[in-house]
Each structure stands twice: as C-alpha cells, then as structure tokens.
Amino acid sequence: MAKPFTLVFLLYILYPFQWILTKLRITRLAQRSLLHILAAGPIPGHVGFVMDGNRRYARGKGKLVQEGHGDGYLALRRVxxxxxxxxxxxxxxxxxxIDNFKRPQEEVTALMQLAESKLxxxxxxxxxxxxxxxxLNVIGRxxxxxxSVQTAVRKAEELTEGNNRSILNVCMPYSSRDEMTTAVEDCIREVLAPANDFMSNDPIEEISEDTIDSHLMSVKRGSPPLDILVRTSGVKRLSDFMLWQCCENTQLHFSNTYWPDFGLFDFVPIILEWQRSVWFHRQNVWLRGSDSRNR
Structure with missing residues (x-):
C-alpha cells in the first residue's frame, strides 16, 4: 500500500487540475490504474446518488423518455x-x-417494466x-x-442474500419522510409491546435518536453512515432522499452532468475532495495531539 506521504502528494498534485480530468478520455487499463491509486487512500464507506436528469438527457438527444431511463440504468452499472x-x-x-407515481401513466408503466427486467x-x-x-437491498414502500415487480424484488434479493462484500441499496419507491415515519412507528410498537404483555416486567425504554436511527430501513439492512451524497443534472436540492442520514458529516456534491452521462471523471474530483478533507482532518488531529504533548 502506498505511503500516506505519497498519497497526500498525489492529492495535492491532482486536485487543482481536477477540471482537466473531466475532459480526458483514457484507456480502460489506465482507468483501472487510476482507481487503484485512489483506492490506496482513504475511501468513503457509503456513497449515495440522486440519479437525476434522465428525462432532460433524453429530450436533448431527441430520444424517448423511456430510452433516457434505459441509458440511466447503463450509467448505474458503470458508476x-x-x-x-x-x-x-x-x-x-x-x-x-413515491411521488413519481404521479408522473404520466405511460412513463410509470415503462419504469415498472424497466425495474422488473433490470432487477x-x-x-x-x-x-x-x-x-x-x-x-442487493430494495429500500422503500x-x-x-x-x-410482478414485487416478485422480481424478492427474487433479486434472494439471489444476492449470501453476498457480503458490498451493499447496493436501490431506493424505490422511496422517500426519506416515509423512511423516518416508518422508523418512528416501529420504535413505538417495540416500546409499547412490553406494556401489552402483562407477564412482562421490562421497563418501557425511551425513544432516542439512536433508537430511530437503528430502525431506518437502510440501517437495518446493514448500511454504514453516509459519507458522500451526489446529485446529478445541476439541480441543487435533496428531493427527500436520505435526509436523516446526511444531516451530519456528509459531503454534498451537485454535478451539472446528467445522470446517463455521469462517469469516472465526474466522480474522481468528488473522491479527491473527500480524501483531501479526510487528510486535513487527520492532520489537524495530529497537530492538536502534538501541541498537547509539548505543553
């Protein structure tokens, strides 16, 4: 593994020129080499994406909206x-x-068919x-x-339930308010359960932030804290996605690239920014520790 000094040096060299990275087109082997270098530094444990811009991408390319969503799926695989x-x-x-069900019926039907086949x-x-x-976890209502889509979800989750190296949360149909509401409801049911059992002497526990956090759909399925949240297409809002999870120590990044076009050189600057903040934090902690030891 590369030494910390080498990684810091690379980050300082690359970071001021990150805009150049978005213009480069390099071979797949070179891409893998770049990812290998980045992976030697600090890496976020959890990254979230608001995959926005499929419809505007399709209109700009003269394509059907359904084709834009199909290209968005290819971007998901790539990212x-x-x-x-x-x-x-x-x-x-x-x-x-959840609000996407209010879109035109033709688009909703096409999205359901896409979800079923791609799962x-x-x-x-x-x-x-x-x-x-x-x-694979499908998070939502x-x-x-x-x-037919519910059946595809169950099959997809069953096929991957034995995998334990990484987690992919596909949030659908999802809203953060619904996730938080469901978590609070689950907490209340658990707290009241002993009160309904006359043979139980267990005290009613207090509902805290930690209690609610542990009952979130994503957390219950093994998700670590959210380190980075990326939204594409230039829109700067969270649109009810993981509001609880990103309330503390989460870096927010808004990319102007439409999701179907989002790729390596849109993501590299985001990772570099996160790594740079981690190195600065570690350096400040080390300096504070040195100061206290020298007093």
Whole structure:
C-alpha cells in the first residue's frame, strides 16, 4: 500500500487540475490504474446518488423518455463498478420516488417494466453483483409496486442474500419522510409491546435518536453512515432522499452532468475532495495531539 506521504502528494498534485480530468478520455487499463491509486487512500464507506436528469438527457438527444431511463440504468452499472473497484462498502441510489407515481401513466408503466427486467439482469449469474459479492437491498414502500415487480424484488434479493462484500441499496419507491415515519412507528410498537404483555416486567425504554436511527430501513439492512451524497443534472436540492442520514458529516456534491452521462471523471474530483478533507482532518488531529504533548 502506498505511503500516506505519497498519497497526500498525489492529492495535492491532482486536485487543482481536477477540471482537466473531466475532459480526458483514457484507456480502460489506465482507468483501472487510476482507481487503484485512489483506492490506496482513504475511501468513503457509503456513497449515495440522486440519479437525476434522465428525462432532460433524453429530450436533448431527441430520444424517448423511456430510452433516457434505459441509458440511466447503463450509467448505474458503470458508476457501481467504479465504486466497487474503489472498495466502497455501500452504494445507495435513488431509483424511484413515491411521488413519481404521479408522473404520466405511460412513463410509470415503462419504469415498472424497466425495474422488473433490470432487477433480474443485475442479479443474473456472473453479473456485476455476483462478481463483486454485492448484496442487493430494495429500500422503500415496496407494497406500492405492481405484484410482478414485487416478485422480481424478492427474487433479486434472494439471489444476492449470501453476498457480503458490498451493499447496493436501490431506493424505490422511496422517500426519506416515509423512511423516518416508518422508523418512528416501529420504535413505538417495540416500546409499547412490553406494556401489552402483562407477564412482562421490562421497563418501557425511551425513544432516542439512536433508537430511530437503528430502525431506518437502510440501517437495518446493514448500511454504514453516509459519507458522500451526489446529485446529478445541476439541480441543487435533496428531493427527500436520505435526509436523516446526511444531516451530519456528509459531503454534498451537485454535478451539472446528467445522470446517463455521469462517469469516472465526474466522480474522481468528488473522491479527491473527500480524501483531501479526510487528510486535513487527520492532520489537524495530529497537530492538536502534538501541541498537547509539548505543553
């Protein structure tokens, strides 16, 4: 593994010129080499993506909206592989909001068909999730899906339930407010359960932040704290995605690139920025420790 000094040197060299990275087109071997270098430094444990811009991308390319969503799926595979090569433990993607059911019926139907087919494709034998040992979690109010999609979700999760190297959270149909509301409801049910059992002498526990956090859908499925949240397409809002998880120590990044075009050189500057902040934090901790020892 590269020495910390070497990594810091690389970060300081690359960071001021990160805009150049977005213009480069290099071979796949060179891309893997770059990812290998980045992976030698500090790596976030959990990265979330608001995959925004599929429809505007499609309109700009003269394509159908459904084709834009299809290209967005290809971008998901591309970005997921980048994250896995960087040894990022958990990736969460905002695939379908509960409010998206209000979109035109033709688009919603096409999205349901895409979700059903791609869920099974993601988990097919020898595919990306199996190659990297990724466990798939579908996070959200799944009962809102058509039965055929619910069946595909169950099969996809069952196919990957034995994988334990990484986690992919596909959030659909999802909203952060719904996740928090469900967590609070679960907490209340657990707290009141002993009171309904007359043979139980267990005291009613207090509901704290930690209690609610532990009952979030994503946390219950093994997700670590969220380190980075990325939204594409130039829109600067969170749109009800992981609001609880990103309230503390989460770096927010808003990329102007539409999601179907998002790739390695959009993501590298984000990782460099996160690594730079980690190194500065570690350096400050070390300096404070040195000062206290010298007093």
């Amino acid at each position: 997921l592989e980048i994250c896995l090569r960087l040894n990022i433990r958990c990736v969460s993607v905002y695939a379908f909001a 099974m494709e993601l988990c097919s034998h020898g595919d990306l999730l199996q190659e990297y040992g990724v466990k 799944r009962s809102l899906f058509p039965e």
